[in-house]
Amino acid sequence: MSTLNVSNITDGTTTVGTSYVVNGSAKAWCNFNGTGTIAIQDSLNVSSLTDDGTGTYQSLMTNSMAAANYVAFGGGDVNNANNDLRRNVRLFRIETGLVKIACGINANSDTKEDWTNVYTSAFGDLA
Amino acid sequence: MSTIRVDNFGPSAGGTTYSARGIAKAWVNFNGTGTIAARDSENVSSLTDNGTGDYTLNWTAAFGAADYVATGQTSSASGTIALGGLANYRDGSDVITVPAAAGWRSRWGDGVGNFFDPDIAMTICHGDLA
Numbered sequence: 001m002s003t004l005n006v007s008n009i010t011d012g013t014t015t016v017g018t019s020y021v022v023n024g025s026a027k028a029w030c031n032f033n034g035t036g037t038i039a040i041q042d043s044l045n046v047s048s049l050t051d052d053g054t055g056t057y058q059s060l061m062t063n064s065m066a067a068a069n070y071v072a073f074g075g076g077d078v079n080n081a082n083n084d085l086r087r088n089v090r091l092f093r094i095e096t097g098l099v100k101i102a103c104g105i106n107a108n109s110d111t112k113e114d115w116t117n118v119y120t121s122a123f124g125d126l127a
Numbered sequence: 128m129s130t131i132r133v134d135n136f137g138p139s140a141g142g143t144t145y146s147a148r149g150i151a152k153a154w155v156n157f158n159g160t161g162t163i164a165a166r167d168s169e170n171v172s173s174l175t176d177n178g179t180g181d182y183t184l185n186w187t188a189a190f191g192a193a194d195y196v197a198t199g200q201t202s203s204a205s206g207t208i209a210l211g212g213l214a215n216y217r218d219g220s221d222v223i224t225v226p227a228a229a230g231w232r233s234r235w236g237d238g239v240g241n242f243f244d245p246d247i248a249m250t251i252c253h254g255d256l257a
Contacts, residue, residue: 008130015130025149029196029253042194042254044148073251075198075213077225085214085236106238117225119196121253126145 027070028061029121034076034103035114055103055112059120063127064097070124072099078115089118096127152195153186154251159235159244180214180235180242188256189228195254197226199233202247211237211245228257 008015028045032038038051050058074089086106093100099120104112137147155168163176175183199213214236233250237243 004131006129006131010130010132011134012132021146021150025145026151026253027145027149029149031194031196031254042192042196044144044253073198073200075196085240085242086238087214087236088212088238119198121196121198121251 023125024123026121026123027063027065027126028059029119030059031117031119032057032059033116034118035116041117052100053112055114057101057103057118058098059101060098061122065122066096066125066127068094068096070094070122072120072122074099074101074118074120076103076115076118078103078113080113089115091120148255149253151251151253152188152190152256153184154249155184156247156249157182158246159248160246177232178242180237180244181232182235182248183230183232184250185230190226190252191228191255191257193225193227195226195252197231197233197250197252199235199248199250201235201245202249204246211235211243214242226252 006018008017009021030043030046031041032049033041034057038049040046045062046059047062048060052058072091072094074091076089084105088106090102091099092102101118102112103115103118104110138144153170155165155171157163157165157174159182163174165171165174170187171184172187173185177183201211214234235243235245
């Protein structure tokens with residue numbers, strides 16, 4: 001394994017401090033199938049998933065984040081004839097080694113549902 | 128201070144892939160009202176307006192597969208509190224919003240059941256380019 005220690009990286013036009021690359025890169029992301037037997041379709045730094053019930057999942061990291069103060073995003077889509085636009089993804093708990101995800105319809109009474117594809121990404125410092 | 132100039136980089140054997148695979152491969156901030164236009168972007172060749180709250184983001188360099196991560200968020204230039212966001216559904220008769228290698232047809236809802244044109248739409252995608 002080799003380590004390159006430089007201050008900046010450039011493509012010949014735009015130069016950026018290496019810290020932006022190191023600190024700005026996602027430390028984990030995952031695209032997974034959220035229906036039936038859930039499965040990772042592509043990922044970075046994600047060791048496994050757990051299915052916690054309808055529309056509720058955990059994405060577990062191979063290498064944990066340093067603290068539970070990182071930035072995480074979620075998204076996805078569902079193949080469903082009910083075209084309710086109030087659907088949403090909520091990352092309802094963020095821990096150093098995992099995020100907990102809920103997918104469903106935000107109405108007066110939330111309805112969780114399994115989504116066809118679920119996406120998560122995380123930015124911050126690894127432990 | 129040092130600057131290194133390279134066209135491509137990646138991990139050596141045993142190295143980590145956070146930089147190569149963790150870097151966003153496409154992002155855009157665009158105005159979705161009227162004549163849509165990107166304010167700033169990376170790896171976005173063009174935007175297509177397919178109708179209310181319905182845009183195709185076309186990548187300059189395609190992703191290797193349709194299994195990348197695509198997320199988005201809305202804001203408002205006027206500071207209006209808006210609860211809209213990506214409208215996450217598809218069905219056999221409607222538009223497929225799942226990302227494709229060459230682009231992503233995204234649909235946006237106002238949070239109360241209607242498609243809408245956000246004046247600030249932001250997306251970011253992570254995955255592997257072709």
